[in-house]
Amino acid sequence: MPMASPVAVIASLVFYSFIASSTVAANFYNDFDITWGDGRGQIVNNGQLLTLSLDKASGSGFQSKNEYLFGKIDMQLKLVPGNSAGTVTAYYLSSKGSTWDEIDFEFLGNLSGDPYILHTNVFSQGKGNREQQFYLWFDPTADFHTYSILWNPQRIIFSVDGTPIREFKNMESKGVPFPKDQPMRIYSSLWNADDWATRGGLVKTDWTHAPFTASYRNFNANACIWSSGSSSCPSNSPPSSTSNNSWLSQELDSSNQERLQWVQKNYMIYNYCADTKRFPQGLPFECNTA
Numbered sequence: 172m173p174m175a176s177p178v179a180v181i182a183s184l185v186f187y188s189f190i191a192s193s194t195v196a197a198n199f200y201n202d203f204d205i206t207w208g209d210g211r212g213q214i215v216n217n218g219q220l221l222t223l224s225l226d227k228a229s230g231s232g233f234q235s236k237n238e239y240l241f242g243k244i245d246m247q248l249k250l251v252p253g254n255s256a257g258t259v260t261a262y263y264l265s266s267k268g269s270t271w272d273e274i275d276f277e278f279l280g281n282l283s284g285d286p287y288i289l290h291t292n293v294f295s296q297g298k299g300n301r302e303q304q305f306y307l308w309f310d311p312t313a314d315f316h317t318y319s320i321l322w323n324p325q326r327i328i329f330s331v332d333g334t335p336i337r338e339f340k341n342m343e344s345k346g347v348p349f350p351k352d353q354p355m356r357i358y359s360s361l362w363n364a365d366d367w368a369t370r371g372g373l374v375k376t377d378w379t380h381a382p383f384t385a386s387y388r389n390f391n392a393n394a395c396i397w398s399s400g401s402s403s404c405p406s407n408s409p410p411s412s413t414s415n416n417s418w419l420s421q422e423l424d425s426s427n428q429e430r431l432q433w434v435q436k437n438y439m440i441y442n443y444c445a446d447t448k449r450f451p452q453g454l455p456f457e458c459n460t461a
């Protein structure tokens with residue numbers, strides 16, 4: 172019997188790692204490493220749950236083992252309950268280097284009963300300054316909710332429980348750099364940012380409530396894994412029948428456009444594209460979409 176060529180073996184390994192990451196029940200041991208916090212980050216329940224904690228001495232964080240170049244990435248988070256003022260839970264994708272790309276969710280804590288702020292940003296080639304902030308339409312500390320990033324070559328869509336809250340389109344043809352060449356890892360951290368996070372830094376972290384804990388579960392990445400300079404989603408071959416790559420060209424249909432408008436109208440509290448004071452020379456180009 173002829174031996175399979177090494178190339179075929181590697182190709183099938185890459186293929187199966189893509190399938191595995193997209194269909195097998197999430198296991199944090201397989202997909203993530205706790206990277207800092209000296210024991211404050213933990214994977215428990217046979218890999219089904221990950222927790223980060225923060226006390227006066229340190230926060231904690233984790234990162235994905237894989238790098239991705241495009242994906243539809245879902246994670247359920249349950250944020251620090253009670254008095255979480257001063258704490259920030261950051262959950263984001265980022266590449267490396269001085270001209271990095273980054274897609275951010277940041278959850279800014281608050282006093283008990285006061286609303287968290289969900290802060291979002293998009294960096295391309297090291298340049299951000301594209302903040303949009305939202306209140307949520309539920310208490311993000313009472314239960315797990317799903318926070319998703321759809322990142323394909325045409326657009327980035329941030330969603331909460333399947334409702335799109337923000338879209339950043341590829342406008343490279345108009346000279347706005349778009350993240351599409353640099354693979355990114357998933358990162359998350361829980362840390363103290365009481366110099367700015369809550370009411371602009373007026374409310375400080377109350378350490379008598381420490382440790383603060385945020386929890387993660389049900390990670391799902393329908394994504395192209397980047398490894399040794401190549402992608403698990405070959406661009407020039409049709410998607411295999413067992414994988415569903417429709418997210419690679421997904422866009423907002425009219426009902427999702429409406430839901431996006433609903434969120435932006437009722438829950439958006441800051442939009443850099445409306446901040447004319449901040450950009451006296453004119454709004455960033457991607458803001459002029461009309």
Ligand SMILES: *[C@@H]1O[C@H](CO)[C@@H](O)[C@H](O)[C@H]1NC(C)=O
Nearest residue numbers: 279280281285286288369370
């Ligand atoms: C905290 O609550 C105050 C008062 O309701 C609100 O102005 C602020 O936006 C909330 N969120 C943060 C992170 O400061």
Ligand SMILES: *[C@@H]1O[C@H](CO)[C@@H](O)[C@H](O)[C@H]1NC(C)=O
Nearest residue numbers: 243412414415416417418421
């Ligand atoms: C692929 O996924 C999309 C939604 O992401 C769904 O609408 C479609 O039916 C799926 N197609 C197949 C063949 O499973």
